[in-house]
Amino acid sequence: MTTISNPAPPTTTNSSTLALAGVSRWYGNVVAVNDVSMSLGPGVTGLLGPNGAGKTTLLHMMAGFLAPSRGAVTLDGQPTWRSPAVYRRLGLVSEREAVHSFLTAYEFVLATAKLHKLPDPQAAARRAVDLVELADAQDRRIGTYSKGMRQRARVAAALVHDPQVLLLDEPFNGMDPRQRLHMMELLHSLGDAGRTILFSSHILEEVEQVSGTVQVMVAGRLAASGDYRTIRRLMTNRPHVFAIRSTDDRSLAVALMAEPSVTGVELGRTGLTVRAGDYGAFTRMLPKVALARGVRVHQLLPEDESLESVFSYLVEA
Numbered sequence: 028m029t030t031i032s033n034p035a036p037p038t039t040t041n042s043s044t045l046a047l048a049g050v051s052r053w054y055g056n057v058v059a060v061n062d063v064s065m066s067l068g069p070g071v072t073g074l075l076g077p078n079g080a081g082k083t084t085l086l087h088m089m090a091g092f093l094a095p096s097r098g099a100v101t102l103d104g105q106p107t108w109r110s111p112a113v114y115r116r117l118g119l120v121s122e123r124e125a126v127h128s129f130l131t132a133y134e135f136v137l138a139t140a141k142l143h144k145l146p147d148p149q150a151a152a153r154r155a156v157d158l159v160e161l162a163d164a165q166d167r168r169i170g171t172y173s174k175g176m177r178q179r180a181r182v183a184a185a186l187v188h189d190p191q192v193l194l195l196d197e198p199f200n201g202m203d204p205r206q207r208l209h210m211m212e213l214l215h216s217l218g219d220a221g222r223t224i225l226f227s228s229h230i231l232e233e234v235e236q237v238s239g240t241v242q243v244m245v246a247g248r249l250a251a252s253g254d255y256r257t258i259r260r261l262m263t264n265r266p267h268v269f270a271i272r273s274t275d276d277r278s279l280a281v282a283l284m285a286e287p288s289v290t291g292v293e294l295g296r297t298g299l300t301v302r303a304g305d306y307g308a309f310t311r312m313l314p315k316v317a318l319a320r321g322v323r324v325h326q327l328l329p330e331d332e333s334l335e336s337v338f339s340y341l342v343e344a
């Protein structure tokens with residue numbers, strides 16, 4: 028497993044840490060989650076993995092809806108399973124959850140506020156509806172909402188008791204690009220406000236756009252954890268592709284071909300494309316080789332830094 032320390036969390040007076048220690052969950056013979064340990068603090072984290080990787084099972088254990096078969100999930104040291112005090116500090120927006128279409132968003136969120144036995148459920152419902160920017164539509168029936176608005180109504184219900192931790196299972200599913208953007212902004216603002224936000228996705232560009240910090244699950248196991256660009260960089264045995272521009276591409280190409288860390292060089296009209304097996308060795312070597320040849324490097328860009336390439340590498344591995 029690849030672990031990279033996360034960037035410093037935003038300063039907050041009331042932040043929470045969700046911790047998993049050796050958590051497994053099986054259904055009969057199916058091992059859905061296998062010995063996962065991680066720690067989540069304030070800010071937005073993406074939980075990435077293909078269908079069936081165990082993301083939903085993991086989120087349900089985090090939220091206290093499902094008991095781990097082994098290991099422990101804790102929120103600030105308290106187990107989430109069978110712990111009403113923890114449920115009050117945690118919200119879950121699950122993937123497939125129908126909402127009564129005859130209710131207005133306000134009524135729906137208010138009902139959840141009452142379930143939580145909040146002292147002023149009306150004020151809490153108004154605040155949550157406001158937070159997801161549904162105030163203008165709050166008195167319309169949910170049946171008349173777009174998919175994105177319905178999803179925001181569900182997020183409002185999950186936020187009505189002002190939880191420190193919000194877990195969302197595939198929150199962008201079925202949304203159009205505008206709705207997606209709106210939801211991404213909402214998650215960012217919740218994370219910036221010091222909440223611990225974890226959202227699952229099987230789509231790489233979604234996670235890439237919302238969060239630089241990822242937990243990658245493959246076949247029930249945590250395959251990588253931390254900043255995705257750093258994860259990518261640490262995978263030294265996979266070829267890295269760089270686009271290079273210099274004062275003399277031809278001369279640099281000849282010099283690079285003699286280097287053991289370089290596995291391929293292409294000379295194009297706009298510069299060089301270089302393949303290297305070891306990111307660190309290559310980036311340390313390049314300036315020395317260029318200097319020895321009297322060549323100045325104008326540009327060095329890693330070409331395959333997308334989460335897609337990280338993910339396919341992990342799945343293949």
Ligand SMILES: Nc1ncnc2c1ncn2[C@@H]1O[C@H](COP(=O)(O)OP(=O)(O)OP(=O)(O)O)[C@@H](O)[C@H]1O
Binds near residue numbers: 057
């Ligand atoms: N109630 C259950 N009974 C038996 N097997 C289950 C149950 N729930 C999940 N599984 C199995 O556990 C594994 C992980 O499923 P899970 O739904 O957690 O993955 P996921 O990453 O959320 O996938 P998806 O995005 O498709 O929902 C899968 O093999 C699934 O078939």
